[in-house]
Amino acid sequence: MSDFKFWGWDKKPRTMLRYIKSGDIFCFQLDDNKYGFGRIIAKITGGHVVELFDYMSTNPKIDENIINSSKRIVSPIVIDTYGLFDRKIHPESDWRIVGHQNDFSPKNVTDIYFSYGIGGFCKKKDIFGNVFSISEDEGKNIPELNPHSDYLVKSLLKSI
Template sequence: MSDFKLWGWDKKPRTMLRFIKAGDIFCFKLDEQRYCFGRIIIKIFIGHVAELFDNISNSPDISEAEIKQARRLIEPVILDM
């Protein structure tokens, strides 16, 4: 992975689907206390293909170092639009 820029989750409340692109890092709630992270790999005609990382956190924040060390948890999945 080359250099990239991390934006805080509070940069804006929501991103429109048309602005999601390969390389984008995302976060989602696993349960009431834990967060998971992933990365968009590519956009295809039925959605976006993403990989989910093995990094689970009590906070929705992740560092560049944590992303670089993260491993893929499962095979890539298609996220429907």
């Protein structure tokens, strides 16, 4: 059985970047009456790779049963954890760490890559930090290593 700990929305309005780690469960405000949820998968250059759950709620609360029955609503993405959780640079957004799964081990991530670079300097990076040279054409078919802000995450979810 998984080892989850939850402390809720009000306990930690801000989490410093150095304390954000794989297995952290987060909640973010989508609008005045709706919250989304996800989990930190891994730290990567520019932010953290996260999975966003298909679970939305009018209450910023989640539990182990909901997490275990949730699916990824989109392929994992990189988010700007510094701006969203630590500095909170966007006043219209509210993202908070609300729990942690101690024994978290990411699943279905071996084919997740992010691209960067141009021309002959194109690379792809997996969530474990391994870097591979690729062609510019191949790079066009891989999501860019570009951390998502609150606005970009919300736009992505609206497009689904």
